[in-house]
Amino acid sequence: MFEKITAAAEDATEAMFLRLAEDPRSDKLDLGIGIYREEGGEIPLMECVRQAERRLISEGMHKGYLNPLGNAAYCREVLKLTLGEQHPLLRDGSLVCAQTPGAGGALRTAAELVKEINANSRAWFSDPVWPHQMDFFLGAGMQIQRYRYYDLKTTERLDEAMIDDLRQMQAGDILVLHGSCHNPTGEDPDINQWQRLTQVVLDTGAIPLVDVAYQGFGDGVEEDVAGLRLMAAQVPEIILAVSSSKSFGIYRDRAGMLAFCRQGKNPQETALRHRLRDCIRRNYFMPPDHGAALIIDILSEPKLRSLWVQELNGIRQRIAGLRRDFRLAMENQLDGFDGSFLERQKGMFSCLPVDADQQQRLEKEFGIYMLPMARMNFAALAQSQIEQVAQAISRTR
Ligand SMILES: Cc1ncc(COP(=O)(O)O)c(C=O)c1O
Numbered sequence: 001m002f003e004k005i006t007a008a009a010e011d012a013t014e015a016m017f018l019r020l021a022e023d024p025r026s027d028k029l030d031l032g033i034g035i036y037r038e039e040g041g042e043i044p045l046m047e048c049v050r051q052a053e054r055r056l057i058s059e060g061m062h063k064g065y066l067n068p069l070g071n072a073a074y075c076r077e078v079l080k081l082t083l084g085e086q087h088p089l090l091r092d093g094s095l096v097c098a099q100t101p102g103a104g105g106a107l108r109t110a111a112e113l114v115k116e117i118n119a120n121s122r123a124w125f126s127d128p129v130w131p132h133q134m135d136f137f138l139g140a141g142m143q144i145q146r147y148r149y150y151d152l153k154t155t156e157r158l159d160e161a162m163i164d165d166l167r168q169m170q171a172g173d174i175l176v177l178h179g180s181c182h183n184p185t186g187e188d189p190d191i192n193q194w195q196r197l198t199q200v201v202l203d204t205g206a207i208p209l210v211d212v213a214y215q216g217f218g219d220g221v222e223e224d225v226a227g228l229r230l231m232a233a234q235v236p237e238i239i240l241a242v243s244s245s246k247s248f249g250i251y252r253d254r255a256g257m258l259a260f261c262r263q264g265k266n267p268q269e270t271a272l273r274h275r276l277r278d279c280i281r282r283n284y285f286m287p288p289d290h291g292a293a294l295i296i297d298i299l300s301e302p303k304l305r306s307l308w309v310q311e312l313n314g315i316r317q318r319i320a321g322l323r324r325d326f327r328l329a330m331e332n333q334l335d336g337f338d339g340s341f342l343e344r345q346k347g348m349f350s351c352l353p354v355d356a357d358q359q360q361r362l363e364k365e366f367g368i369y370m371l372p373m374a375r376m377n378f379a380a381l382a383q384s385q386i387e388q389v390a391q392a393i394s395r396t397r
Helices: 012-022 047-058 072-083 088-092 102-117 131-139 159-166 191-204 223-232 269-283 290-300 302-333 340-344 356-366 383-395
Strands: 094-100 122-127 143-148 174-178 207-212 237-243 256-262 349-351 375-377
Touching: 012 131, 047 290, 047 302, 072 088, 072 094, 072 223, 072 237, 072 256, 072 290, 094 102, 094 269, 102 131, 102 207, 102 237, 102 256, 102 269, 122 131, 122 159, 131 143, 131 174, 143 159, 159 191, 174 191, 191 207, 191 223, 207 223, 223 237, 256 269, 290 302, 302 340, 302 383, 356 383
Parallel strands: 122 143, 122 174, 174 207, 207 237
Antiparallel strands: 094 256, 237 256, 349 375
């Protein structure tokens, strides 16, 4: 059987990582993968995670099986963190949750379950999109639609076009949004646009699915979920896919949450929970627990929690500083270049206005690697590399 296998379609992201791995230059720069690095290039282990890990071990943890829905205490903590402890959904809503292997696991599970419940539902994604986000839904056999979101050339958000496109949604369609720090553009809707999106959801009967992967990387832990909280308080149903990978720096531990939230009582709550449990069981049986167990400790123990907030604030401020200095360097190097979008945008990523030829030259001539659409990861850029990158970009013009 194996000899009959034909090659998979090339994935542009994977292809970039392959070229990067094969590049022998010692000064090559990986500005592609979405990981936070320190000035020297190390991937730090947050001190709050180190301390929680020590506590877990000293308290005599065991590693027995859990269940397909994973760690319920983790889901409770993550719901409080994303929605806020006083949110009406936590008080009177119906919440059906699973702890998943990262937000990736949550997105794939959401897609499968939605497809199973409503075969005609279509999923709507921003243009430009983080391609893997859409792949989870394509893989589950869902129909895909796109909405205009951001103009890569002018670096402007397309608020009107977005609303126009989304008015075409039908009841039961899934509107995929990013909680904050949109991947790949770093461009987030402002609070007015969140309110307008809420109205479109109410008018069309679509169901928002908010992918929260960068809480704390934009303006702050609370600020980054303000739009999502506003929407979640008004729409009848909302789906959350939350990642702990970036906010806690535990990428490979695979901790995330999927939550189906509904205002008021849901007479079908148990049926939905069983469907979710069965969907997970037949896919991966049950999620890993280690990351989730750490996060329960960090969020519920006041000292660890304030250490986490402090560390996350440091990360956010460092990224904002890198964005500011990169803007200045670019404006110095490139005549007439307006880099204000680099400071307006939030979190790890922005798409630089360089075309595919320039991007290829950046790789070949300067060993600077970014993802398709020139998505650059500011969280992997060292202060000492800013001039080098800005100069390289100016030379490829
Ligand atoms: C928007 C978005 N959602 C989800 C994920 C996946 O996160 P996780 O590591 O929790 O699977 C990412 C990772 O890059 C992301 O950018």
